[in-house]
Structures are given as structure tokens and as C-alpha cells.
Amino acid sequence: MQKGKRVIYLFLILGISWLITGCWDRKELEGRAIVTLIALDKGENNDIKFSVRVVRTSDSQESGTGGSSGSERASVIMSSTGDTVFDAIRNLVLKSGRKLYYPHNTAIIFGNEIAREGILPILDVFNRDAEMHPLTWVLVTPGEAADILEAQPTLESLSAKQLDMMLNDFGATSKTVATNLLDTMKQLAYDSPGVVLSNIELDPNNPRKALLLNGAAVFQRDKLIGRLDPLETRGYLWSQGKVESGVITFPCPGEENKKVSMEIKRANRKIESDISDGQLKFTITINVESRLAEQACLTDLGNPEKLMELKKSQCEVIEKEIRSIVDKAQEKYSTDILGFGTELSRKFPQEWQNIKENWAEEFPKAEVDIVVNSKIFDIGLIKQPL
Amino acid sequence: MLKNLKKLRDLKKTPANGQPKTENDSRPSSNEPETEVNKLTSLLTSNLTVLKERFRGSVDIVFREFKVGFDPNKSAALIYIDGLVKAESINATILKPLMFDFAREKLWQELNQHNLLMFIRDYAVPNNRVQEFSQLQDVIDSILRGNVALLLDSFNSALIFDSKGFEGRAIIEPATESVVRGPREGFNERLGINLSLLRRKITNENLILEQLNLGTRTRTTVCFAYLKGVVNEKLVNEVRNRLQRIDIDGILESGYIEQLIEDAPVSIFPTVGNTEKPDILAAKLLEGRIGIFVDGTPIALTVPYLLVEALQSSEDYYSRPYFVTIVRWLRIASLIFALYLPALYIAIQSFHPDLIPTPLLVSMAKSREGTPFPAYVEVFIMGMIFEILREAGVRMPRPIGQAVSIVGGLVIGEAASKANLVSETVIIFVALTGIASFVIPSLGDVVPLSRLFLMTWASLLGIFGLLMGSMVLFIHLTKLRSFGIPYLAPLAPANLDDWQDVLVKAPAWTLNTRPRLLGAWNSIRGRSTRPSPKKK
């Protein structure tokens, strides 16, 4: 017993002294630089340009740098290049001094060029490293991603925070998508990959570099192949059942030059696949509940007959939106961004094994039916405008 | 000190019923001149000489020599200590009967037919408690405890009259355990009064009070109380044995006893509880615990003491159960706060800032900019300053104490962060921790130490270190026992029946059983059912 105890004590003393001199992972807050946005571009020498927007926490700085506005001084942009993303990340430390800290990163923004070459090799480090978070937003910009970092926040103090709120509220219009790293990787992991990411730009109408979400970008597997305008994006969201809310406008019955706005309140969709007679057939069924939000014409729409008419036009508009994206996916891009392949693989797992190989050829040939059922459940506080 | 602890541990390792010592054994007086004279003689003068020799001329000893009933042959002497006795009652009930009343003819005749000593005891002196001792040591002890000894010439024994009359404090509300609802009375320094307070709470002949005299020099009266039929007899024997094993020259407070009988003397956790209030003590006795009184202190000890008792308060039982349950949770939360908050702060800010929401992190980082120390040094310094302020507040006279806290709060709080010595966040956390630890006063000395321990772990290995530190604490706590009862009972080993008085406070009509491990053999407290109006 005595001997055993002595062994314990020996190890205790050795180990504890070793630990106390260690402190391997401790890093005080002032030694870290909090990264809020990451931008990835293609560098000049065919390498990777990695830019970050970092919160500046020290206020003892020369006033000369940057602009004079508070928000500009609140954060700084730094960039570096490297052969791989991780290489570039480490090279950044040569410039920053502080250790860059990534868990608070809000979004990864891809420049156009790098996205065309494929995002999967670049996303690897964001999946592998424990400091990166799977709920980070992933976006694409038509130009240089580093330019987006320059954007100034309007209402928030951090542009990352504003971007986060913009993406969280994408459902208010459903005219853009909000895809995070997890969703991106999940979509890429499916058998029929096609990814849709949000498209971010600098607002051309705002001289002070403001952010603007504009439609979406389409990827064939991990390569950028095209863009969707806002309404096509909503078509895509309809087909995914991800429409949360939004506004549908169409001409007023009777007064073609005036418009009616309907607000979508609830929507769900169902996809059914069928391969019974050798022909691939998909049926998208959408159920929508909406309310009359605004009318520009003076017709009394608040009666059942008129509401029936509104309902019909609403269904047509939604169907047109979906049809536009289905056509685009099938004809222009030949890419299954709508998840039909996944649906097929779940319902007909055996048959899917055969179709899988030449799904790229089969998908454009598939027949797609769109059924929209809608319901108007509210007309607001007034029955007729006048 | 360490040697003593070891001795104590060795003593405890001997089987509980090894050699039951008698009370006389615990009164060794090796350097008392026992061999000289230990019995009274029948010669008054020699007795007085011996006694005077023993007291060696202490000024407060009074030897009042007189003659009984005007008879010059019947010399007698009263011996007592000035200040411990009621002089008026001695004059009126002892001296007056012996000196004047005996002089009456009839009494005198009566007296001559009897043994004088017997006569005085049985007929003459109206005193509530008379003892007869022939051992010199007994007589001396009695005098020291405030009794009056009567020595008569030609008798070899002394009569001891009870005439204690020393000054004491009144029964007031104890400052440490004040309540909003419930009895206000608290123990004071006089054992007799304390025992009477307890008796008044439990009117039952099964409330047994056993007495021992401990301390070779002070010979302090120590008394332990239990409810026969409720308490486990083994526990009583264990307590008796541990008390009898005490060998120390003086016991001035119950803290001495606590340190000499506790199970885990090297643990920072107390395994002996204490209280100043008779109602709390009575409640503990009713649960099957044992209370230990020490003469000269208002603090009574209770054993066994379990960790959950720190989270219970007497008021919990006097108030309606619903809010009390929430208050209990608050106490548990406070305990967790007081233990973990600084450690968590260190772990999170130095190792895992990802846990903090981004805007908060930014402002925290801003407040840390320019401060010179790493987080754990900051927390340590602020914690130390907090403890210094607390100690100053306690020790200072009350008006100054308040000034200290105001100055301390202002200076330390405002200026330190203004001067960029510490970050504001640390001040908030330390203050919160301090306030939280005030909620559980009975663990007041344990919490800061454990907190320091956890802080060290957290500053070495972050949250993982915190986990490992907590594991050490948990293992230590699960190892501890208080008088055979696992310290963490009823949490581990779990007893779901007892949880109704731990994690929640169930209504009184459902608390029909005693804590399982304490009162296993007589666990039924009552059979009350849910009160409901009589149905017609």
C-alpha cells in the first residue's frame, strides 16, 4: 500500500508541475481576433485569396486608417493568399499578429471565379476544422468576394450581424435562399447533386456600399453554372417547400393595369414520382394559404366570386413561377437542383441504382406536373377600397 | 496538530465498542496532588486548610466560617465562589436557618437528638438541590460550578447546595439565523437554559440528555441530546464513544468538539452541523439526529450532517410549500453559481469564447483590451479583494463596516475598471458569485476553497479541466461519510422518497417518513393525509 501510494504521489507531482507549466490552449480574448465574415477568391497566381473581416476591439488606433464613420472603424479587412485554404488561413497570421478566431464567423462568400471552378475542395477545411461552424451561411457573389466584405452595415454595428438577419428573414419575400454549410454539404452528399446558394451583391443604388441579396446561384455538383432571378428563386423555393411567406402580385380582375398583392401565409408541397410506364413523371403539389394584402384597383374584391377569381390567378402565378424554374433546370442547366433524384431514390431504391448513372440525361426528359391548390382566408380590415 | 489528527484517526480505527470508558476515566488529572488528601476528614480545620491549599488563595473563593445555632462548639464553614452564587439566597436560605433558627429552643432540642448533617439536609435548609459528597475532588468541582459547600465540624462529608447565580445573556434572536416566520428565540451561553429551551420544544420523556465533562483543565459540561425510539442506537453509542475519546485540556466552544469528532478531519467539507436555534435542533432530533451542547456557547452541534442540510432552512417548513420549492432551487442555483461562475468565466473566455453570443463577445473583448492580467489572475485578485472586504465588514464595528463596504464597492468597482486594471465583466462575475455565496451561509467556508480549486482546473484545461475538477469534488463528496451516513445522501446513493424534501419541498402532509438512512428502523413520522373539508 505504501509503495503504491508513493507511486501515485510521484506521478501526481510530476504531472501537475508539467500541467502548470503547460497551459497549451489558453488564449485570452485580447489575443484573439474575432472573424465575422470570410471571402474566398481566386488569386492572381492561380492560388486562393482568403479575406476576412475582423472586429476591431482595441480603440487605441491611429485615426488615419479607414474612413471616419464608427462602423468602418469597428472592423478591418485582411487578406492573404495560399496554395490551399488552410495555407492561406495560416499565412494571414503573418499579418494579423493575433490569432484569428473563427467560430463566430457568420458567412463564407465565394467569388464568381472560384465558384465556377468548384467549391467542394474549398469547403473541406470548413467541415474538417472544429473551429468552423456548420451553421455558417454560404453565399456567392457575381464579382470579387473581397469587395462584399467592404460593405458597410446600415442598421447594425456589424455587417455580419446584418447579413445574418437578412438571411434569417429570407422568408419575408422568399425571393432568395438561405443556405448554410450544413445544407450545402447535405445537398452535395445526395446522389443527384445540385446546389442553390444565395447570391449577394453590393446595392448599386446605394453609394455607401450596402449589402443586397439578389436571387440565387445554381451549382451543378459543386460548380457554379448560372443564376436565378428573384422570381425563379421563389419557384425553386416552392418546389422545395421552403416558402415561408412572400408577396404575389398580379393584375386586378377587371382592371388589368392595376395590381393586387396577396400575402402568402402558409405553404407546403409534396413531390410524387412515378416510373410505372417507363416514363419518369413527377408531380409537385403545392397547397397555399394566403390573404389579400393590398389592391390598387377600385373593384370590390371582398366577395366570394371575386375571391375565387383571385384564387385562380394566384394559382396561375405560382404555377408559372415553378414552371419557370423547372424549365430552366431541365433545359438550360440540365441539373437536378429540385431534388427529384433524391425523391426517386427513396421511393424506388432498386430502380434508382440503374437510373443513377445517367441521371443527367434522364432528368431533362422527365415529365413534371404542377398542381397548385390555394385558399384565401383573410381580406384584412376593409371589404372594399371605397 | 497533524499528530493529533493522526492519533484521532487511529483511535477511530479501533472498533466502536472496543473499550467502553467510564466517565471517571475521562477525568484524568495526572498532575493534580491527588495522592495527598482525597477524602474529607472529620476535622473542619484540617478540611479548610486542605481546601485553602488547593485553591491557593484565589481571591474569589469565599470561606465563610460560622457557628451553628449560637453553639461555639458547632463550627461550620460555607465555601463558594463569589460571583457564581446568589448571595441573597445564601444569606436567607442557608445562613439564616443555621445561625438564627437553630437557636430556638425547640429546634435545638430536636437537633441534639439527630445527626446534625442529616438534619440540616432533611429539615433545616430549604434548598432545591442538595448533594452530599465525601470526596474532596467532588466538593471542589461542585464549588467551581457555582454551588455552595457546607462543611461541618466532626463530619467527614460536605453538603452541596445549589445556588448558582451568575450573570448571563438574555434569550435573543440569533443574528446568524434570523427568520421572517418562526420562533425568534436562540440558544445562549448557559447550558441549563439551552437544555430547557429544547425541553420546551419536545415535551417527551424520550428526549434523553446525557452529560459528560470534557477537557482535563476546563472540565466543560458537554451534553448530548437524542430522541429515544427515533434515533439509531448505534449512532448514539458512536457519538458517546467519540466524545469520550476526546483528550484535550480545554473546550471553550463547540467548534473544539466538532474538530475532534468529525469523520473527515482533512476534508474541507464539514461533517458536523451546527445551529443556534432550538426549533432547528428539535427538527433535527425528530429526524433521528443527535444534538451536542457545550456549556458556554450558543452553538449546538448536530450529527450526522449531510450536504443537503445546507440547502434547507427552518423557514422552509413553516411556510407554504410552493414558493419554498422555488427558493430551494434558487439556493441550489446559488450554490452552483458560487462554485462555478468564476471558473466558467475563465474557461469560456480563455478557452471557448465560441459560447458567448457575438455582440456580447465583442463588448467583452473591448472591455478586456488593455488590461494587463490573464482572466484567472483577474478573477483571483478580485475574489481576494472581495473576501478582504467581507472580512473587514464582519470584523469592523458595525458603523465602520458599512463604510468599508461602500468605499470598497466604489473604489474597487469603479476605479479598477476605469484604470484598466480589471475588465468590467470580471467585476460583475465576482460580485454575482459573492452574493450567491451569501445565500448558503452554512457552506461559507467550503465554497471559496472549492471555487479556487475549480478555478485552477479551469485555467489549466478549460471546460474539460472544469469537468475533471468537478469529478474530483464529486468523488470526494461521494467518499465522505458523516457518522456512517453517506454525505451526499439522498442524492447519491439516491433515495427518491427523500427527494421530496430535497429538490422540492413537498407539503407537510406528505412528509410522513424520516430520511431513510437516518431513521430507517422507525421511518414513519406520521400518517397525516391531505387535508380536506368534511363531506356532508
Add this chain to the structure above:
Amino acid sequence: MLENGKISTRQFTLMLFSLLLSTIMFGLPRILIEQSRQDVWQVMLITFVIDAALAIIYFILGMRYPRQTMIQYSETILGPWLGKISGLLFVLFFGYMTLIVLKTVSKFIDTVLLTGTPELAINFILLLITLYAVNAGLEVVARLSEIIAPLMIIALLIILTFSVNRVELGNLRPVFQHNVWELLKLSLLPISLYGVCITMGVFIPYHNNPKESLKAKWIAIGSGTILSIMTLMSLITIFGTSYSSQQVYPVFRLAQIIKVGDFFERIETVVIIFQIAGAFVSMVILYYSSVLGLAQIFKIQRYQTLTPYFGVIMLILSVFVFSNITEINQFTETIFPFLAIFIEVFLIIMLLIVSLIRHGIKKT
């Protein structure tokens, strides 16, 4: 007696439960989902049934030789030499599992929580505190699992509850892709890991009511199976099978995506720390079983004499064995099931048969 402590039925259950849950919570979900895809729940159910049946053998042997652990009764049954070998096999199994749990946990911590800290330091800390717990005796081990197991369940339920908004039920299809034979083959791996619960053979003699130990074991592995099926199903419905089988620590990923309101994000560290606590408890239990078994084989008065040496061996082994998680996983997938099933199935059946022959059917 090496151990004088007694444990209650609840403690017995919770010990086995935390042992099981933390053994299968770190690396296993990925392998299971990769192998059996959407049919993983069937595999787990089969595993449960088989392991519950195996428990009966351990229970019978435990009842036939009261107050003897499996190491002791294998000596009673097989005689001193063969019995010692068989006992040693059990001890080796426990020791090996201790090492596996230690390595898995320290690898996990090294990857996720403390990337800069040397693994040796983490191993050292873990072993040191395990040693402290083991030396304190069985009752402390039992009480420790009594405290930690509920915390572990709560943490796991937090993960499952707050990630429920991301569930896509479509991911559950296609189902029933494997026939019975394939399912049995797939359940080989989980059965071998469920084998850690043969520690019940060590604890039955210290159970204060040994007759209930079979029921306790069933409850333990039953609830363990339910929780692990819930976890696996959440992984599949939230991540899909492809993404899940990509992840080394899928449960950690699941913890990463939970978001409570707008203010609790990135709380994975807090949640996952309780899983580490559970793994620590299971390490304590396995460590304890190993040293107690060793002490019983070599007839040593106090098993506490052995604990430091065992710890040093573990620490040294932890440096040389399995340099990364894929090696652990590969070994667990390929060789381990056969070793484990040899010990936990064939060895014990053999013991039962010999016992029936040597000591008759009606013993006790």
C-alpha cells in the same frame, strides 16, 4: 473480501447504462449508419435482443456462484489454471475496453476541445482522476454513475429536443433494404460493443439484491438502446445517411447545430462535456473491473495496490497504441468483434456448460 461495498439495483442499472451509452456514443454512430443506413434501428433492436439473451447466462452463473465475480467463478468452474486463464481473458477485455474508451475520449477532446494540448496530458489527467475514483471503492464508483448518468441523459435529450426543428422525415426512406441474414451480420459490431455490459458479471456479487440484476441489466440496455436509436434516427433524419457517415463524431455535429432561440448558439461544448463525463464514468467502471479482477486472479489483499501500476500501463499503452481515430475505428470494425464475441459469448457459454457438468444442474 477485496470489496465490502454493496450497490443498489438503481446503481447497478445506471452503471451499466452509462457504460453502454458512452461506449457507443462517440465513434460508433458513424460506422453504424455507414453500414446499415436507414435500417440501423433494426440492427440495434436485434442487438438488444441478443444481448438481453446473453445476460441470462451471466445471470444464471452469477446466481449459481453467489458472492463470486466472474473471474472467481471461472476459477471455481475450470480449476485453478484454466480458470486463471479464462479470468485473465475477461480482465484483458476490460483492460482493452478501458484503453479504447480512454483513447476515444482523449482523441475527441484533442480534436474538438483542446487542440493545442498534448494528448498525453489529457490521458494523464483522465487516468489520474479515474485512479482516485477507483481507489475509493465500488460504492463511490456506483454513486458517481448515479450522479453522472442523469446529467448525461439530460444533455443528450437537450441535443435531441433542440435539433428536432431540422428533422426531415423524408430521409428515413428507403427502409428494409437488408434481409435478416444481413442484419444479423451487421449487428455483430454493436453486439461486440454491447459486450462491455458483461461487467455485470463483476458486479452481481456486490448487488444487494442479486435476483434483480437480470431485470436491472435489461432495463439498462433497454433504455440505452432506446436512447441510441433515438440518436441514430435524429442523425439520419437531420443529416441524411451520406452526411452522417461522413462525420467522425456525428453526435458532436448534432450538438453543433442546436440553437435555442436567438441567444443560445454554439453550445456544443457544454452539451458534449456531459458525454465526456459519461465516458469518464464508464472508464472508471472498466478500470475498476480490471484491477479488481487482477487482484482476484493473483489473490492480492487490496486491489488498491494494483491501481497505480495499471494506470501507468494504460498511460504507456495510450502513447503507443492507435495514433489516430481511424485506426481505432478500423480495429473496432474488423478485428474487435471477433475477439469480443469470443470472450463475451463463447467463453461464457463454455463456462456455463462446464459448470452444469461439474456442479450439476440444481446447484443452489
